[in-house]
Structures are given as structure tokens and as C-alpha cells.
Amino acid sequence: MGAVRAEHRLAGCNPEWREHFSDSIASESWSEALLPVVTTLLEGGRLDLQHGLLMYNHPDLPELGRLAHLAKEARYGRRAFFNHNVHINPTNVCALACRFCAFRRSKRQDDAYAFSTEAYVEDLGRYADHVTEVHSVGGLHPDWDVTTYESMFAAAKAAFPHVSIKALTAVEVKHLAKQSDLSVEETLERLFDAGLDQLPGGGAEILDDGVRAAICNGKESSQEYLDIHATVHQLGHVSNCTMLFGTVETLEQRVIHMLRLREVADRTGGFQCFVPYPFLPDDTRLPEAQLATGAEVLRTIAVSRLMLDSIPHIKAYRMNVGDGLGELALRFGADDIDGTVHKESIMHLAGSTAPLDADKRRMSRLIEDAGAEPWERNSDYTTFTRFVPPPVPKRRGLTMATE
Ligand code: SF4
Numbered sequence: 001m002g003a004v005r006a007e008h009r010l011a012g013c014n015p016e017w018r019e020h021f022s023d024s025i026a027s028e029s030w031s032e033a034l035l036p037v038v039t040t041l042l043e044g045g046r047l048d049l050q051h052g053l054l055m056y057n058h059p060d061l062p063e064l065g066r067l068a069h070l071a072k073e074a075r076y077g078r079r080a081f082f083n084h085n086v087h088i089n090p091t092n093v094c095a096l097a098c099r100f101c102a103f104r105r106s107k108r109q110d111d112a113y114a115f116s117t118e119a120y121v122e123d124l125g126r127y128a129d130h131v132t133e134v135h136s137v138g139g140l141h142p143d144w145d146v147t148t149y150e151s152m153f154a155a156a157k158a159a160f161p162h163v164s165i166k167a168l169t170a171v172e173v174k175h176l177a178k179q180s181d182l183s184v185e186e187t188l189e190r191l192f193d194a195g196l197d198q199l200p201g202g203g204a205e206i207l208d209d210g211v212r213a214a215i216c217n218g219k220e221s222s223q224e225y226l227d228i229h230a231t232v233h234q235l236g237h238v239s240n241c242t243m244l245f246g247t248v249e250t251l252e253q254r255v256i257h258m259l260r261l262r263e264v265a266d267r268t269g270g271f272q273c274f275v276p277y278p279f280l281p282d283d284t285r286l287p288e289a290q291l292a293t294g295a296e297v298l299r300t301i302a303v304s305r306l307m308l309d310s311i312p313h314i315k316a317y318r319m320n321v322g323d324g325l326g327e328l329a330l331r332f333g334a335d336d337i338d339g340t341v342h343k344e345s346i347m348h349l350a351g352s353t354a355p356l357d358a359d360k361r362r363m364s365r366l367i368e369d370a371g372a373e374p375w376e377r378n379s380d381y382t383t384f385t386r387f388v389p390p391p392v393p394k395r396r397g398l399t400m401a402t403e
Helices: 006-010 017-026 032-042 049-057 061-076 117-125 146-159 170-180 184-194 209-215 222-234 251-268 294-307 318-329 360-369
Strands: 079-083 085-087 133-136 164-167 239-245 271-278 336-339 373-377 384-386
Touching: 017 032, 017 061, 032 049, 032 061, 049 251, 049 294, 061 079, 061 294, 079 360, 117 146, 146 164, 146 170, 146 184, 170 184, 170 222, 184 222, 222 239, 222 251, 239 251, 239 294, 251 271, 251 294, 271 294, 271 318, 294 318, 318 336, 318 360, 336 360, 360 373
Parallel strands: 079 336, 079 373, 085 133, 133 164, 239 271
Antiparallel strands: 373 384
């Protein structure tokens, strides 16, 4: 078995970020209430469940954001990342019916669809000149097995070798393994051989089997999610991880979720990016969901940056949190706002109003207005290019704050 390479483990981080972080913590003053967290970090220690709960309940959100931002700056300085990507969902037909999902359809519904290999490649071809990554997740189609995706990935790679394929959530991999009568490892090996590059993090929801039974009954268990990602890493590939919050979970379950991901990251070094996103309720079936406020989104970004020290990147996923909050999150510990996207269905069907087809200039404006430098990255965070936008027209005489 292979292992995740050193450049993937660092993923653009300053290797001495811990010393930088300690120095910057020591140079600022902190409230009494946050001291248990600050002192632990200053001494190079790791945060535990109690620290996580303290941060979730800390009354001074800007102070928590300041601490998380120092951690981000220690790793990346003023850099903030985006990429040029497109989302293509091969099918919305799904054997499951997660209560938070506005995307899935049964086979018989009028707007159910399932791409052929040709349709998948043709759709990607509309964007391929402009993107470096295709993100493809979808339903658990009852008639599809591993050969369906082998065919799609091989054809896409042959046609557009410069496009990195980030595809299939853990539950899709489990479904394909079962459909094909293969182990998860064999299934992943075949998919990687066909052209798959890495896995996205979708489907983690909350890694608590009680919560999963309430919101996504029938999905893979918490442990299966972790095991499938660990197998990806052991095969020498990287993946992302996520957290869907604001449904029925407790704060404690959110922190335990982060700790479980951290434990895998410690062991494998294969999680590149953590993507926390709040539940969006449109066209879903979860009326008891508590929903998350904007402040809670920013707090969760900050808590995750501080808890997840072995996961290099924290992404404010603009398709879900929106451009405004995504921009602010870059001051609360996030270092990445995802990409130009071009096309997205899953979050928009659930209520997202984030603009699609954002060009690089717009992405860079979001980043610069948050006081950061825009850097375009590739799909697996191994190459970075400073993006210098062409001059923008003067903004109607408004004076913008700069650093
Ligand atoms: S979240 Fe995924 S697995 Fe669940 S119903 Fe939607 S498409 Fe199916």
C-alpha cells in the first residue's frame, strides 16, 4: 500500500507554523474566559472536547475569530486560496432518501436523470478549457456499479487530462462496492486506476450514529465513513472531510465529530481540507432542524481551525454559506473559499443563492476585501499561483479599508 506524500501532508503550509502561532498568541492579550484554550495552544498542546465546548460557548466571538485567524496566518500568512472548478452531478437517482436532501429523485420522477459516459464528458467539455477540477457526486443509482464510473472517469481523463477528478462520496463508494461485489479497497483501486484523483468530503454529516439515524437513515455508519477515507489515504490519495451542522445535533456531537476526523488525519495525513457547512432547509424534510445563524457559521469555522491542527485547510464553502459570509470567514480561520464552480445543483436546490460562474476577478475581490491575498491553487493544494487581477473600475468614490 502507498501512503500520502509529504507535499500533500503540508499542502502549502509553512512547516514552522506552530512556532509562529505560539509567538503571535504570546504577543496579544486574551480574556480570562478564553485562557484555557490560549494557554494550551501557547504551550503547543492540543485542544480536547472541553476546549471545543468552551469555544462554542465563549461569549466574545470576535476574540475567538482573532485567535483562529492567527492560526490561519501562522500557516499561510495573508494568502487565501481558490480554484477553478465545475460541479457535474452524474445522476440524481438515489436509493436512499436522506431527510436533508433536496437533490435526490426516485427513478420514476419526471426530473430524474442519469448521464451516460458520453453525456458526462460532453458536459465537462463545456467547461474544460477554463477549469482544473471537476467535482462529481450524486445519488446511489440502483443500476450502476463500479464499471459505470470507470467508464466516465477514463473517458473524461482521456479527453481532458489537465482536469483533476474529485468524485464520489464515501457512501457512493460503499454502494458501488456492494453493487459490484467487491471490497471497498478493490473498488477504490479500480476507480483510481480509471482516473479518479481524490475524494470530496461529502456525506460525513455528523459522525454520530444516533444523529445519522434521524437525518440520513441507511447511509454508511460513522465508522464506515472514516474507514473509507482512511483507505483512500492508505492507497496514496487524498480526500476532504465535511460537517453538516444545524440539523438536530448537539454542540458536543459537533466537537466529537471534529475529534474523530482529527484522529484519522493524525494517523494518515490524508485529509487536505475540512468543509463545515450549515444545513439549508428548502425542499427538504427536516422541520425540527435548529438551523445555524451567520454567527454560528463563523464560530464553527473558528472552532474547526483551532481543533483540527492536523488538517491543513479550512474551507468556507461559498456555494453553501454564500459569498458574504464566506468572505468574512477568511477573518475567522478559513483559508479557502472553494472555486468558481460554474454549475451547482445540490446546494442551490436546498436554498443557496451563491452566484455561479464567478470569474477569477470576482473571487479575488472577495479575498482582497477580506484583507487577504488571492492565490489560485490546484485541486490537491500542491501548486499555487498568486492571482493579480486586472485593475477594477473605481468604486463610486467609496474608500475601502486596507491593511
Ligand atoms: S444525500 Fe446523497 S445519499 Fe442521501 S438522499 Fe441525497 S443523494 Fe441520496
